[in-house]
Amino acid sequence: MQKFEKFLLDNLPVSKSIHPHYEKALQEMLIAGGKRFRPALLLGVVRAYNTLMCDSARHAALAIELLHTYSLIHDDLPAMDNSPLRRGKPTLHVVYDEVTAILVGDALNTYAFEVLANTPFCDATRVKLIRELASNGGLNGMVLGQAIDCYFENSPLDIVDVKILHTNKTAKLIAASLKMGAIIVGREDLEDVLYNFGIKLGLLFQIQDDILDLTQSSQEAGKLTHNDGDKNSFVTLIGLEETMKEANTLADELTLELNDFDENLKNELSSLLRKYINRHRN
Numbered sequence: 001m002q003k004f005e006k007f008l009l010d011n012l013p014v015s016k017s018i019h020p021h022y023e024k025a026l027q028e029m030l031i032a033g034g035k036r037f038r039p040a041l042l043l044g045v046v047r048a049y050n051t052l053m054c055d056s057a058r059h060a061a062l063a064i065e066l067l068h069t070y071s072l073i074h075d076d077l078p079a080m081d082n083s084p085l086r087r088g089k090p091t092l093h094v095v096y097d098e099v100t101a102i103l104v105g106d107a108l109n110t111y112a113f114e115v116l117a118n119t120p121f122c123d124a125t126r127v128k129l130i131r132e133l134a135s136n137g138g139l140n141g142m143v144l145g146q147a148i149d150c151y152f153e154n155s156p157l158d159i160v161d162v163k164i165l166h167t168n169k170t171a172k173l174i175a176a177s178l179k180m181g182a183i184i185v186g187r188e189d190l191e192d193v194l195y196n197f198g199i200k201l202g203l204l205f206q207i208q209d210d211i212l213d214l215t216q217s218s219q220e221a222g223k224l225t226h227n228d229g230d231k232n233s234f235v236t237l238i239g240l241e242e243t244m245k246e247a248n249t250l251a252d253e254l255t256l257e258l259n260d261f262d263e264n265l266k267n268e269l270s271s272l273l274r275k276y277i278n279r280h281r282n
Contacts (some may be wrong), residue, residue, distance in 0.1 A: 001036050004043060007058045008065065013111050025096055025104045029069050032087040037205075038064045038177040040272050045181025045194065048268040057184050059119040060129055063112040064177050067137050070108035071146075071173075073101055080150060112137075121184065128183050136176035145169025149232065157232045163203060165232060170209075171202025190265075197257055201273070204250040208280040210234045211243055247280045 012027045039061035046057040076083040076091040077098060084094050092101035116130050135141060145168030157165065175198030182190040210233040234243040254277050258266060 001040055001043075003054075004036060004039055004058055004061055008062055011062060011115075013066075013107065015107075021096060021100070022104075025092055025100050026107060028089070028092060028095070029073055029087065029104075030065070030108075032089045034065075034069075034087050036065065037272075037276065038068055038174060041174065041177040041198070041269070042181040042184075044268040044272060045178055045187075045190075045265065046184055048264040049185040049187060053184060056120045057181070059115055060180055060184060063115040063119075063129075063133060064173070064180070066108045066112035066115065067133060068173060070105040070112070071137070071142055073105040073108070075146065077101055080146070125183060129180055132176050132180050132183065136172040141168055141172040141176075142170075145172075152232055156237060159234075159237060162232050162234065162237060166203055166206040167199060170206040171199045174202035174205060175199045197254070200250060200254055200257075201277075204247060204254065204277065207234050207243060207247045207250065208276075210236075211240065211247065211280045214240060244280065251277045251280070 015023045042061045148165045175195045178194035178198040179191050214235050
């Protein structure tokens with residue numbers, strides 16, 4: 001992911017204005033790093049089938065990272081999680097103010113689609129990519145998940161509804177990242193396969209986050225932990241032991257599905273996914 005990291009740093013959002021810190025604030029959470037998990041998934045699929053398209057695909061990977069970063073900035077706001085820490089750095093509303101954090105999130109959200117609209121692909125591919133990111137990151141995806149999460153914060157849901165919550169809040173953007181890779185390389189036969197795999201992967205990712213929130217310190221996680229007591233997390237609802245069983249079951253299923261991918265795709269995704277699929281076991 002070193003090439004993507006350089007690409008991101010070379011293509012940070014820029015705004016020339018009289019505002020004293022708007023441009024710096026736009027870039028701050030992107031520069032802070034993060035796992036870059038979603039871009040890595042997209043680029044892994046592209047590398048599996050057409051390495052010559054990787055340079056172009058980084059534009060789409062950047063769009064996903066922009067949208068994801070906006071969601072984290074808004075998730076940390078006082079009206080939502082009120083978190084002081086993200087990616088090991090103070091959150092934007094702490095460094096600056098709440099208005100700046102809201103507007104930077106808005107800017108990164110819309111800039112993601114500007115970047116996608118300018119990707120060096122044909123118009124049909126650009127439209128498919130924009131539609132995929134919008135539908136999974138927007139009103140029937142990540143934003144819906146956030147709305148459910150916030151509304152029911154002090155009202156316990158059953159485990160089926162919690163899975164619906166996290167499928168929207170977390171899993172759909174991960175699934176979209178894989179599917180967008182298939183769109184870029186023209187593998188329509190893999191679009192639904194990878195999307196469905198990504199939904200399961202995203203659900204595991206959220207269950208693991210629930211486990212790590214309980215078992216890691218804020219310093220280890222790079223964000224505020226032990227903060228899910230009032231939330232509909234798996235650990236809160238069914239306890240750590242049952243949550244570990246849920247994670248193990250999903251991890252085993254994903255490992256089997258990964259091994260059924262063709263050799264090119266399996267080889268490209270294995271090193272990344274095996275690390276994340278089993279991170280709750282470490």
